[in-house]
Amino acid sequence: MNPRFFGLPLMGLFIFCSCTTLRGTGDLGLIIERADGRVAILETSRPQLLGSIPGLGDLSHASAVYSRDGRFAFIFGRDGGLTKVDLLTRKIVKRVLQAGNSIGGAISRDGSMVAVSNYEPGGIKVFASDDLTQIADIAAKGPTGTPSKVVGLMDAGGQRFIFSLFDGGETWIADVANPQDIKIQKFKAGLQPYDALLTSDGRYYITGLFGEDGLALLDLWYPEKGMNKILSGYGQGKEKLPVYKMPHLQGWAAAGEYFFLPAIGAKELLVMKRDQWTIHQRIPLVGQPIMAMASPDGQQVWVNFAFPDNQNLQVIDVKNLQVAKNLQPGKGVLHMEFTPRGDQLWLSVRDEDRVEVWDPQQFKKLTEMKVLKPSGIFMSARAHRIGL
Amino acid sequence: MNPRFFGLPLMGLFIFCSCTTLRGTGDLGLIIERADGRVAILETSRPQLLGSIPGLGDLSHASAVYSRDGRFAFIFGRDGGLTKVDLLTRKIVKRVLQAGNSIGGAISRDGSMVAVSNYEPGGIKVFASDDLTQIADIAAKGPTGTPSKVVGLMDAGGQRFIFSLFDGGETWIADVANPQDIKIQKFKAGLQPYDALLTSDGRYYITGLFGEDGLALLDLWYPEKGMNKILSGYGQGKEKLPVYKMPHLQGWAAAGEYFFLPAIGAKELLVMKRDQWTIHQRIPLVGQPIMAMASPDGQQVWVNFAFPDNQNLQVIDVKNLQVAKNLQPGKGVLHMEFTPRGDQLWLSVRDEDRVEVWDPQQFKKLTEMKVLKPSGIFMSARAHRIGL
Numbered sequence: 001m002n003p004r005f006f007g008l009p010l011m012g013l014f015i016f017c018s019c020t021t022l023r024g025t026g027d028l029g030l031i032i033e034r035a036d037g038r039v040a041i042l043e044t045s046r047p048q049l050l051g052s053i054p055g056l057g058d059l060s061h062a063s064a065v066y067s068r069d070g071r072f073a074f075i076f077g078r079d080g081g082l083t084k085v086d087l088l089t090r091k092i093v094k095r096v097l098q099a100g101n102s103i104g105g106a107i108s109r110d111g112s113m114v115a116v117s118n119y120e121p122g123g124i125k126v127f128a129s130d131d132l133t134q135i136a137d138i139a140a141k142g143p144t145g146t147p148s149k150v151v152g153l154m155d156a157g158g159q160r161f162i163f164s165l166f167d168g169g170e171t172w173i174a175d176v177a178n179p180q181d182i183k184i185q186k187f188k189a190g191l192q193p194y195d196a197l198l199t200s201d202g203r204y205y206i207t208g209l210f211g212e213d214g215l216a217l218l219d220l221w222y223p224e225k226g227m228n229k230i231l232s233g234y235g236q237g238k239e240k241l242p243v244y245k246m247p248h249l250q251g252w253a254a255a256g257e258y259f260f261l262p263a264i265g266a267k268e269l270l271v272m273k274r275d276q277w278t279i280h281q282r283i284p285l286v287g288q289p290i291m292a293m294a295s296p297d298g299q300q301v302w303v304n305f306a307f308p309d310n311q312n313l314q315v316i317d318v319k320n321l322q323v324a325k326n327l328q329p330g331k332g333v334l335h336m337e338f339t340p341r342g343d344q345l346w347l348s349v350r351d352e353d354r355v356e357v358w359d360p361q362q363f364k365k366l367t368e369m370k371v372l373k374p375s376g377i378f379m380s381a382r383a384h385r386i387g388l
Numbered sequence: 389m390n391p392r393f394f395g396l397p398l399m400g401l402f403i404f405c406s407c408t409t410l411r412g413t414g415d416l417g418l419i420i421e422r423a424d425g426r427v428a429i430l431e432t433s434r435p436q437l438l439g440s441i442p443g444l445g446d447l448s449h450a451s452a453v454y455s456r457d458g459r460f461a462f463i464f465g466r467d468g469g470l471t472k473v474d475l476l477t478r479k480i481v482k483r484v485l486q487a488g489n490s491i492g493g494a495i496s497r498d499g500s501m502v503a504v505s506n507y508e509p510g511g512i513k514v515f516a517s518d519d520l521t522q523i524a525d526i527a528a529k530g531p532t533g534t535p536s537k538v539v540g541l542m543d544a545g546g547q548r549f550i551f552s553l554f555d556g557g558e559t560w561i562a563d564v565a566n567p568q569d570i571k572i573q574k575f576k577a578g579l580q581p582y583d584a585l586l587t588s589d590g591r592y593y594i595t596g597l598f599g600e601d602g603l604a605l606l607d608l609w610y611p612e613k614g615m616n617k618i619l620s621g622y623g624q625g626k627e628k629l630p631v632y633k634m635p636h637l638q639g640w641a642a643a644g645e646y647f648f649l650p651a652i653g654a655k656e657l658l659v660m661k662r663d664q665w666t667i668h669q670r671i672p673l674v675g676q677p678i679m680a681m682a683s684p685d686g687q688q689v690w691v692n693f694a695f696p697d698n699q700n701l702q703v704i705d706v707k708n709l710q711v712a713k714n715l716q717p718g719k720g721v722l723h724m725e726f727t728p729r730g731d732q733l734w735l736s737v738r739d740e741d742r743v744e745v746w747d748p749q750q751f752k753k754l755t756e757m758k759v760l761k762p763s764g765i766f767m768s769a770r771a772h773r774i775g776l
Contacts, residue, residue: 022476025412025457028773045456045499068433068729071412071457087411107603110731111433158749201686221687221707222431233505256589257663275645296774298543298589301608320611340772341456343498363544383414384728385682 013383018126025070028087028380029337031348032061032075033288035373039075040348040355041087044339047357047367051090057081057097063104063376066383070112073378074129076105082116084132087380094132098125100166106155109386115161117153124150126176135342136179142168151164152196155298156220159258164193164207171196171207171218172226187227189216197252198387206230206252208264215261217277230277233265234270253294253301256318258303262289269303271321281321288314295360296342302323302360304333304347313347315363325363329356334374338380348374396519413458416768417473417725419736419743420463422447423761427463428743429475431732432727435745435755439478445469445485447650447726451492451764454771455517456499461766462517464493470504472520475768482520486579487515494543494569497774500562502762503549505541512538512551513614514564524567530556540584540595544608552581552595557582559595559606559615577604587639587774594618596641596652607666616663622658623651639679642708643686650691658689659709669709679723683748684730688712690748692721692735704750713751717744722762728769736762 007238028050031040038054043266056062058079065074070094075083080099085092100120107114115126131347139251140148140163148165157178164170169191175183191211198205205218214232220226237309258280259272269289271281287309293302301316311331317324332351338344345360348371353375356368382388416438419428420762446467453462460481465472468487471482488508495502501523503514514524528536528551536553544550547565552558557579563571579599580653586593593606602620602765607613641648647660657677659669675697681690683686689704705712720739726732727746733748736759743765746757770776 022410024455024457024476025414026458026768027456066414067412068415068727069412070414071748109729122487166491201684203644203686256591298591339456341497341774380414384769384772386729 023088025380028070028345030064030073030075030085030087030345030378031371031374032059032062032064032376032378033372034062034350034375037077039064039073039085040371040374041090042377044346046218046343047344049369049371052092053085053092055092056095056170057087059375061103061375064369064382065105065107065114065388066218066379067107068381069385070380072129074105074107075113076102076116078102080118080120082127082132083112084129096127097135100128103151104153106153106161108159109155109157110159111383113159115153115155117145117150117163119149122149122167123145124153124161124174124178126161126179126338136174136176136182138174138176138182138184140165142170144168145376147234151194152205153203154196154198154205156198156205157202162196162198162205162218162220164189165194166192166194166210166337169193169211171205171216173223185223187218187223189227190214191228194216197255200385200387210264231261231270231272231279234279236268238365250270253292255294255298255301256343258318258321260292260294260316262303269316270302283321283323284317285314285323286326292316293336293338294318295345296338296340300306300360302345304334304336310334313358327363330354336378337379339379346377346379348377350374370388399590406655409516411476413475413565413768416458416750417734418452418461418463418473418475419449419734419762420450420452420764421598421760422450422738422763425465426760427452427461427473429478429760430743430764430765432732435732435734437757437759441473441478441480443480444471444473444483447763449491449763452770453493453495453502453776454766454768455495455764456743456771458768458771460517462493462495462502464490464504466490468506468508470502470515470516470520472517474755480757484515484520486515486522491537491539492541494541494549496547496549497543497545498547499771503541503543503551505538505551507537510535510537510555512541512549512562514549514567524562524564524570526562526564526570527559528553528556530558532556539582540593542584542586542593543590544586544593545590550584550586550593550606550608552577552584554598555581556579557581557599559593559604561611565605575606575611575613577615578602578617587642588748588773588775590774600650619658619660622667623654639681640681641682642661643682643689646706646709647690648682648704650680656723657689657704671709671711673702673711674714680704680726682706683733684726684728688748690724690733698722703748715751716744723764725765725767727767728772734765734767736761736765 027045032226083095099118105116119310123140148167153163171184190209193207194210248284261270269283273280287305315325330349334348415433443612471483487506493504517606536555541551561573578597581595582598584595649658657671662667675693701715703713718740
């Protein structure tokens with residue numbers, strides 16, 4: 001064979017190799033660049049940006065989950081787009097427009113299925129995580145029979161997903177082990193569930209109620225006990241402030257022996273003693289809290305705020321339940337994410353097009369980088385966690 | 389240039405590429421093949437073995453920790469060898485014989501340093517995780533001034549490591565942030581600490597005492613309170629059996645509101661209520677327990693046993709604290725490891741040269757593979773956990 005021809009396929013191989021460097025995926029993550037429909041890929045070992053992936057559509061309020069190998073992220077966009085991206089090649093693997101308006105999703109515990117919760121037309125859809133072919137389409141009609149927005153979608157173990165109906169006032173557990181025969185358990189949650197959290201062991205599902213002054217709790221170890229109201233009337237006798245932004249329940253924190261919950265329409269953090277489900281203490285804050293993120297060692301809870309106080313960050317010392325630090329990183333502190341063992345905290349300063357990396361123990365900024373309108377930050381270690 | 393010569397370097401490139409496929413590292417792990425000084429590399433997404441890495445020396449009782457990206461493992465061999473292996477290329481990156489007899493190690497929370505604890509000559513050594521150059525050599529001389537074996541070495545946050553002196557009867561915290569000026573805090577532990585556990589939030593360090601009928605607890609949030617004895621006299625009034633194998637404290641389990649501890653020289657599992665540190669219940673077992681491994685959802689605790697009962701596995705239902713299942717996978721069930729979200733349990737059956745993969749919820753064996761004298765199994769997701 002003429003060596004000239006022989007060389008050609010190898011040239012192609014050379015190009016292939018040069019753009020895909022062999023590396024681990026445990027120190028990767030992504031940052032939502034909401035204004036440009038793009039995600040930036042980050043590395044934490046040497047805190048830096050590796051590149052970005054465009055073409056993801058409307059990413060306002062977008063969130064992400066990871067494949068079990070940590071290589072692929074599934075991004076849920078506001079425009080109903082479900083996009084699978086490859087963090088190594090930094091390319092879109094597959095993108096489907098699966099609804100008119102989606103607000104979040106979850107991946108099954110074995111990583112085989114990705115579920116998306118929708119506002120418009122409501123309900124959830126389930127897709128195969130490898131090629132995004134649709135496996136199930138579950139309409140969410142409440143007791144009145146009208147379609148409902150779905151919120152607080154989480155993996156419930158096995159081939160099951162748990163979620164709540166905003167309009168229907170119910171929480172459902174759907175078992176899609178057999179897509180031809182989907183089994184659904186229904187629980188009465190209360191007025192307008194608007195988001196939910198699942199504890200890291202997958203046991204307690206708590207949904208916040210916008211239509212009631214309280215929350216609803218389901219113990220997945222004992223579903224037969226049904227849902228129970230907790231913290232009922234926690235806002236009573238308090239001056240109600242206009243709600244500029246709903247708190248994120250997935251931003252609620254469990255640390256030490258406590259849960260930390262942002263109150264709705266109040267400038268305070270609610271502290272609930274673990275396993276008691278009653279208010280242990282209220283921590284006054286500089287604004288209405290949006291997210292409370294606990295450090296992996298459970299010693300700190302970092303809190304960000306709704307407009308007009310969103311230039312602030314406050315850090316709670318879990319030892320004494322007091323504000324240990326007041327920080328002002330910049331306008332529009334939208335999201336915080338710890339590295340899995342807590343040596344770094346990454347935060348988005350949206351209105352100043354900046355992401356900052358901090359040493360949370362020393363309250364020291366390690367570095368910062370320019371990112372256009374950054375919002376959510378999601379580390380690949382989420383692949384290995386329950387309830388995210 | 390003659391295309392024939394032009395082709396040669398590309399041939400080399402071709403060989404390079406063909407043996408290093410781009411992939412995520414979050415679904416990888418390794419299995420210690422103790423008799424052959426080799427580790428097998430496993431994948432959990434499609435449960436299988438990908439290959440193996442030979443030349444690691446004496447791996448009896450070997451353990452491993454992971455780099456923060458999940459690509460590299462640091463393996464601690466009984467012969468004092470510290471070996472850094474690459475799970476992607478399946479090659480040894482670096483190997484140093486750092487002592488005569490080592491029994492375990494830890495990686496700092498930021499992943500920059502790896503520490504090894506030694507029996508012979510005792511003490512610990514600290515190495516840079518990138519190239520294994522030695523950073524520190526800390527002799528462990530107890531109150532009497534004699535060198536001591538070191539056990540229960542863990543990452544204590546920041547640049548700190550915590551460990552216990554078997555002969556010295558103390559627990560030390562060494563801060564190596566400045567290797568020229570290492571700071572050491574010492575605590576009185578008790579007679580012959582033989583292993584230790586650190587809770588997943590890095591707060592509670594508990595060391596088992598071989599020379600006393602009890603354990604010693606240090607709260608790292610309040611080190612000034614010193615170490616306190618817990619479960620003192622838990623074996624009193626019980627028939628003492630000959631101890632064939634020391635229980636693994638790193639195999640102790642925290643699940644739901646309980647801790648599960650294998651008793652020494654007794655056929656029972658001790659159940660301790662979280663935050664109370666007293667015996668809540670004793671669960672009778674078929675043999676002397678070695679390890680108690682909790683499922684990530686906290687609903688099960690899997691227990692294996694010392695000779696002559698090591699063909700057994702018993703599964704505790706955390707809901708009612710009773711044995712829910714009795715299994716007999718084969719002779720020499722040495723180690724169990726869950727995937728990080730609990731959809732699989734991998735276990736070593738040493739005497740039958742077999743590793744089995746189970747669906748722990750269904751108690752169903754998914755697959756098995758031939759592995760020579762398998763012992764420890766370590767998933768790469770450990771890279772993201774505190775206290776392992």
